[in-house]
Each structure stands twice: as structure tokens, then as C-alpha cells.
Amino acid sequence: MxxxxxxxxxxxxxxxxxxxxxxxxxxxxxxxxxxxxxxxxxxxxxxxxxxxxxxxxxxxxxxxxxxxxxxxxxxxxxxxxxxxxxxxxxxxxxxxQGREHRVPVWYHPTVGPDLARLAELSGLTVDEVVRRHCAKAYRVFALGFTPGFAFMGLVEPALAAPRLTTPRQRIAAGSVGIGERQTAIYPSDSPGGWNLLGRTPVQLYVAGQSLFNPGDSVRFEAISRERFIELGGDPMPLEGNQP
Known part of the structure; x- marks a missing residue:
């Protein structure tokens, strides 16, 4: 220092x-x-x-x-x-310790275009990637990038993956991704280079207030497409969403 x-x-x-x-x-x-x-x-x-x-x-x-x-x-x-x-x-x-949050996520290549690639890189099945991503609570380290964007970690080493060399021009609000050993949720439509696993219907930034704060813990829960839509999620894939 x-x-x-x-x-x-x-x-x-x-x-x-x-x-x-x-x-x-x-x-x-x-x-x-x-x-x-x-x-x-x-x-x-x-x-x-x-x-x-x-x-x-x-x-x-x-x-x-x-x-x-x-x-x-x-x-x-x-x-x-x-x-x-x-x-x-x-x-x-x-x-x-902060608040504890449970966040439902629809893990699927339709809304998580990097899910299969991460499974291949890690030598795991897609189901195992999802299970491991949901297996622990992540601490919120900091807020930044866009309002409500929470940097969380740490994901286990097997799930760690470098950010995309060329960021996508648009990522849908609610997209859940991994960057190195951190995980995050995009609170709004924005560019981004994180590896996308799925999407949540939860709104992260409402009326100028962030759902998460540093010190909070977040645990992801896998849900079906039907439940995702029932909770208000948008299942539409983005055009040109491949890295």
C-alpha cells in the first residue's frame, strides 16, 4: 500500500x-x-x-x-x-450483513446465450452450471456502471469466465451474467460484456432506489419459463446476441 x-x-x-x-x-x-x-x-x-x-x-x-x-x-x-x-x-x-434477497431466474439459452459456452468451458453440464450458480449466496460488493447495477461475488472458480472481448451493444434488463469471479444483474437495457446465463423478472431500480446495497446477500433460484412470464418477465431474445 x-x-x-x-x-x-x-x-x-x-x-x-x-x-x-x-x-x-x-x-x-x-x-x-x-x-x-x-x-x-x-x-x-x-x-x-x-x-x-x-x-x-x-x-x-x-x-x-x-x-x-x-x-x-x-x-x-x-x-x-x-x-x-x-x-x-x-x-x-x-x-x-445487510438484507437477504432471493432472485428468481429463468436459465435458458434463449435469454442466456452464453450458458452453453460456459458449460463447455467449465467441463460441466448446463444443469450443473445452473445448480452451482444457485448454490450459494453472493455478497454485494459495490454499485456502479448503471444505476442499480450490483457487483456480487464470489462465484466458484469453475464458473469464472472472462468478460467478452467485444461487448454486446444491448443487453436486456434483468439479464444475469458472470464476469471473472463476479456475478451481476443488468437493471436496465444497456451495453455490456458479461457472460449471460439467464434473466430475472425482478426490477432492480425503481423510483430512484436500488433494490440491492453493499453488504446485502443475493441467492438465485432457477424457475421455469412459465413462472418467469407469470412474474412479468420478458422472454424475447435479443437480435444479434451472440458474442
Whole structure:
């Protein structure tokens, strides 16, 4: 780690990096791990308290928290001092587990054009790919890309697959995919390069609110085409949806 160092969690060392006149990047870890989430969310709550009305925004991610503060109220040294104060005695809180979500998915090549290819790459059957993708709960690491898009993980190594070399120009809202060892759902029609397994009828971003938040857990459940349509899903495949 590089930057201004500080202690957290007794024997752990983090860093602060200046990323603008009014922003600090707080780095607690160097590698992505589900165990990081509790620490990062605990720090977010501490930072809300130490910055108070001088806080503009907080953006947690895989290993970092981006802090935007009121530069008219605090200078850089004062902002760093508040970060150090927030980190004192930090511990991951049990309350940082977030909400649990169950998301129904119709896994089928019609709406998951990469499903068969992923099965071939992994040496598994399509049914086994689906079973394994549904076998665990995934933590929400961060939100980004488009409103409501949640980066989740980690999928088991056998299911990991690189993103497409050439992203698709349009992916349907509700499409469920894998990129490297992460999984995600496209909340709206958009371009994208994740490997698509299926589609969910669940709406992820409504009235300016995201269904998922960092720290939440998500478990996928396979459903039939009939159930998918009954729940309001759109079964129409996209034109030119091959990679």
C-alpha cells in the first residue's frame, strides 16, 4: 500500500490517497474478499459520524471507500485526521450483513446465450452450471456502471469466465451474467460484456432506489419459463446476441 498510512482494527494498516481537492480514497485491503465487506461498511458508518455535516458523499467498493467532503469546511489535514479518528478501534459489525434477497431466474439459452459456452468451458453440464450458480449466496460488493447495477461475488472458480472481448451493444434488463469471479444483474437495457446465463423478472431500480446495497446477500433460484412470464418477465431474445 502507498499513501498516508493509518491503523485500523488494532494491528491492520490502511492508507489514504488524495484523489481530488475534496476527496480521499481510503484503502483497507489490496485484494477482493467477501470478508472485506463488514470492515468497509463499518468504516462508512464511522465516517458519517466523524465528518458529520461536512460530508458530501461516501462510495464503498471492493477494498476502498471514497470520501467526498466539504472543502470549504475542512482542509486536507483535517479530513485525514477525521479518517484516522473513524478508524480507531474499528471492527466489522454484525449489523453490516445487510438484507437477504432471493432472485428468481429463468436459465435458458434463449435469454442466456452464453450458458452453453460456459458449460463447455467449465467441463460441466448446463444443469450443473445452473445448480452451482444457485448454490450459494453472493455478497454485494459495490454499485456502479448503471444505476442499480450490483457487483456480487464470489462465484466458484469453475464458473469464472472472462468478460467478452467485444461487448454486446444491448443487453436486456434483468439479464444475469458472470464476469471473472463476479456475478451481476443488468437493471436496465444497456451495453455490456458479461457472460449471460439467464434473466430475472425482478426490477432492480425503481423510483430512484436500488433494490440491492453493499453488504446485502443475493441467492438465485432457477424457475421455469412459465413462472418467469407469470412474474412479468420478458422472454424475447435479443437480435444479434451472440458474442
Amino acid at each position: 502507498s499513501g498516508h498510512r493509518f491503523s485500523f482494527g488494532n494491528d491492520r494498516i490502511g492508507t489514504m490517497e488524495t484523489v481530488g481537492l475534496d476527496a480521499l480514497m481510503i484503502r483497507l485491503f489490496d485484494t477482493i474478499d467477501e470478508a472485506n465487506v463488514g470492515w468497509l461498511l463499518a468504516l462508512v458508518e464511522r465516517l458519517r459520524g466523524t465528518f458529520g455535516d461536512h460530508l458530501v458523499d461516501l462510495v464503498p467498493s471492493y477494498t476502498t471507500v471514497l470520501v467526498h467532503y466539504d472543502v470549504l469546511a475542512l482542509d486536507m489535514d483535517q479530513a485525514r485526521a477525521r479518517v484516522r479518528q473513524a478508524a480507531l478501534g474499528l471492527a466489522p459489525a454484525a449489523s453490516a
